[in-house]
Amino acid sequence: MPLAKPGAMQTTNVNPDDRGVNKLLLGLILAVFLSLHVYAFYADGLFDGFMAVFHSMRGWNVVLGADLTISLFLIGGWLIRDARKRGVSPVPYIALTVATGSVGPLVYLLRNHRGK
Numbered sequence: 001m002p003l004a005k006p007g008a009m010q011t012t013n014v015n016p017d018d019r020g021v022n023k024l025l026l027g028l029i030l031a032v033f034l035s036l037h038v039y040a041f042y043a044d045g046l047f048d049g050f051m052a053v054f055h056s057m058r059g060w061n062v063v064l065g066a067d068l069t070i071s072l073f074l075i076g077g078w079l080i081r082d083a084r085k086r087g088v089s090p091v092p093y094i095a096l097t098v099a100t101g102s103v104g105p106l107v108y109l110l111r112n113h114r115g116k
Contacts, residue, residue, distance in 0.1 A: 026106060030106040075105045076105075079104070083108070
């Protein structure tokens, strides 16, 4: 395989069928995750479930909470840069991320912003 010249941009050929499979997989993950949200709201309500996390701030709960927070900040930073590069407003996706966690980035990935 020939080496690319320094500074030359490399492109990857993406099979259009793979994009459909990826969107299907992301849609399935989003549907399952939204189902978990509906179940949690139904079982515990919005504020009771949220407060239960703070009542048991021990050990792994702290680690998992910190890990989730760091991950969402990193994903949010990527989402903002990518959306601006594509000329799309990141505001609705960041609002969804703040309100529901991973739902915002999943919806952003499902949207087709390639043409923008």
